[in-house]
Amino acid sequence: MQLKKYTDYGLRILMYLGAKEGAKESSNNRTEAPERLTTIKDICETFSLSSNHVNKVVHHLGRLQLIETRRGKNGGFFLAKAPNEIRLDYVIRQLEGDEPWIECHNPYCVALPACELNGIVARGKELFYDYLREFTLADLLKKRGQLQQIFSTAS
Amino acid sequence: MQLKKYTDYGLRILMYLGAKEGAKESSNNRTEAPERLTTIKDICETFSLSSNHVNKVVHHLGRLQLIETRRGKNGGFFLAKAPNEIRLDYVIRQLEGDEPWIECHNPYCVALPACELNGIVARGKELFYDYLREFTLADLLKKRGQLQQIFSTAS
DNA sequence: TCAAAGATACATGAATAATGCATATTATAA
C-alpha cells in the first residue's frame, strides 16, 4: 500500500517546473516558452534519477496536458497551466492509475454478492482523493525559495 | 495502490467466523468454544485459497487477539471478540502494515526539507483510516443470512 | 546535415507479494 515512485516522480517534476517558473518575473502567457526549457536531463541530475523512467513520466504528463513538451534541439518542457490549476487528486489519480483498492474478481471471490467491504473501501478511497482535491501544485510551492535553492544546488 | 490479498483474506476469515457465529443461538460467553471449530481447511475450501497463506493470516489474527486459536485435534479458531468490537481500521492497518504511502528516504529525496507533499498524502491516508474506523465486523455481516448460504454452499 | 532533444518499443533487473514445502508443536481421542 504505497504510491508508485512513478507518481512521485511526476510530482517532483511539476514542483521543479513550478519553482523554476517562480524564478523569473512570471510571464502571463503560459504557452510561451521561457528562455531555456527544462530537460529530462535536468530533472535526472537534480533528483539523481534514471532518465528512462523520467522519460516516461514526462511523456505521460505531456499527454495529460499538464506540461507542454518540445522536441528537437533546445527542446524540453514547461508547465502548461498555472500551478493553482493543477489539482493533486487529478495528477495522482492519473499517474497512479485509478484501479479499485481491493480486488474481488480475478480470482472471483464467493462472498462478493453479499459483501459490504468493497463498497466501504471504495468510499474510503474516494475520501482520500476528495482530500487531495483541496490542494494544487501551488500549495506544494509554499516554500518556493527554498525549493529553488535546493534545485539549483543539487548537481 | 491496492490492498494486499493477505489483508483481504484476513477480513474474509473474520466474515466467515462472524457469519457462522450468527448461525447458532449466540452464546454470550465468547471465550467458550462452539461445537466444532472452524479450521484453516474450512476457509481454504470455502474461498479456494492456498492453505499456507491462510495459515499465516490466521496466525496473525491470533496474535492480534481478534480470534482465538486452538491447536491439536478438534482444534481451530473462533472470534475472540464480538463483531461490533472489531474495527475495520484496526484490522486493515495491522494486516496491511502501517507504512507511509510515499517514500521520501531510501533513496533520499532532495526536496524533502521543503516538501509539502508528503504531509498532504499522510493526512489523506489518515482520513482513509478515519473513515474505516466508523465500521466494524458487524457492518460486514449485514447480509448474514446470504453469507451463511454462500459459505455453506461453497465446496 | 548534424546534434540535441523527446517519443516509442522492447528487454532486463529488482522488489515484494503470493504460494509451496517441510517440520515442529500441541492437544485430543482411541
Added chain:
DNA sequence: TTATAATATGCATTATTCATGTATCTTTGA
C-alpha cells in the same frame, strides 16, 4: 501411550509488478 489432526514456524520458490536499461525513431533548431 500412541496415532492423528490441528496450528506454529521457518525457509524456499514462484509470480507479479515496478523500476530501470538499451536501442532506435522522430522532430527541430542551428
